[in-house]
Amino acid sequence: MRYRVFHSRTGAAALAAALRYTEEFSREAYFRLVRELPKTKQFVLCQQFHDETVLVVASGHEYGVLEHALPCLVEELRPNSAVVLTHCHPELRHLGSRLWLAKRHLLPGLVLRFWEGQLWNLVSRQEGVRH
Amino acid sequence: MAVPRFDQTPNSEVGNLFFMGRDEQGNNVYIIGLGSQHRAFSHIIDQFLKLLGFQAEEYRLVNCLPCVNLTTRIGGYSSRSLGLVWFGRRLAAWGVRQSLQSYVRLVDRVRASTTQQPAFLD
Numbered sequence: 001m002r003y004r005v006f007h008s009r010t011g012a013a014a015l016a017a018a019l020r021y022t023e024e025f026s027r028e029a030y031f032r033l034v035r036e037l038p039k040t041k042q043f044v045l046c047q048q049f050h051d052e053t054v055l056v057v058a059s060g061h062e063y064g065v066l067e068h069a070l071p072c073l074v075e076e077l078r079p080n081s082a083v084v085l086t087h088c089h090p091e092l093r094h095l096g097s098r099l100w101l102a103k104r105h106l107l108p109g110l111v112l113r114f115w116e117g118q119l120w121n122l123v124s125r126q127e128g129v130r131h
Numbered sequence: 132m133a134v135p136r137f138d139q140t141p142n143s144e145v146g147n148l149f150f151m152g153r154d155e156q157g158n159n160v161y162i163i164g165l166g167s168q169h170r171a172f173s174h175i176i177d178q179f180l181k182l183l184g185f186q187a188e189e190y191r192l193v194n195c196l197p198c199v200n201l202t203t204r205i206g207g208y209s210s211r212s213l214g215l216v217w218f219g220r221r222l223a224a225w226g227v228r229q230s231l232q233s234y235v236r237l238v239d240r241v242r243a244s245t246t247q248q249p250a251f252l253d
Contacts, residue, residue: 003182041174046182053182057175065166068146069176076148076161078183 002052003083005070010095011037011044011058013088016123018056022049027120034119037099063087092119138210138220140164169196173252187247194252198233202226 004021006014015033019025036044037058045056059066067085074083092098098115101107107115136149145164152160165172177192199207203226210219227234241251 041171042178043175043182055179055182058171060168060171062166062168065146065164065168066172066175068144069148069163069165069172070179072146072148072163073176073179074183076150077180077185081183 001078001081003055003070003074003081004049004052005043005055005057005083005085006088007057007059007063007066007085008088009058009060009063010092011056012092012095012119013123014056014058014086015045017086017088018045018054022047022054030120030123031116035099035103037095059087092122095119136162138207138216138223142211169194170253177247177252188245191241191244191247192251193237193241195234195237197253198230198237200226200230202229 004018006018006021008014008017012034015037016025016030019029019033033045033056043055043057045054047054057066067087070083070085074081098107102112102115135151140147145166148161148163150159150161154160163176165176173192173194180190180192181187203223206219206221206223206226208219209215209222213219244251
């Protein structure tokens with residue numbers, strides 16, 4: 001079994017990379033999932049793509065710990081499996097607080113649309129994006 | 132202080148899984164350091180273990196930091212961050228001795244459990 005983990009500080013860039021990888025990258029799919037991102041204690045996306053399990057997680061500032069821990073776990077506990085971790089850039093600043101405000105409908109519509117456009121421009125500029 | 136790996140993990144090895152032996156029931160026992168984001172990472176690792184196919188009855192993932200008292204924290208910080216190894220390690224060990232009963236209670240709880248519990252992660 002192969003596991004492919006995309007991670008970034010808040011998960012926003014990682015989510016875009018994972019959706020591109022699984023060929024499901026669209027504005028609608030992206031923003032449906034990006035709202036789950038503040039849940040930093042779990043994988044936000046977990047789906048099968050061909051023979052891999054694709055995972056997305058917000059890894060915070062100390063992502064090096066996760067990059068050690070997950071391969072160690074697989075090597076020790078499931079030596080027949082493999083895990084590939086990809087750290088993604090760039091990130092939108094203050095994503096967590098913006099999502100918090102958006103979830104509670106505290107962002108005026110114009111500001112919310114501007115912010116979503118900003119985020120979309122950032123993630124769609126990454127290599128290999130198909131609109 | 133003679134405990135294997137006590138206050139010996141460099142920052143570059145945080146996140147590594149270390150095998151510590153087997154308990155009396157033949158279960159493998161490991162330790163892993165998760166740094167300052169230990170709360171988030173312990174939940175992520177718990178979820179990852181389930182994705183690896185482990186049932187909740189087959190493993191215990193336990194956060195031991197609630198047992199760590201201020202003395203041990205100061206000792207660990209002195210040793211790891213300030214480089215005062217001789218002083219910090221002894222202080223950390225003294226702190227562990229002070230709070231030994233909380234470690235014993237934690238181990239007893241884990242031994243008595245039949246399944247992994249969310250409370251073990253916090």
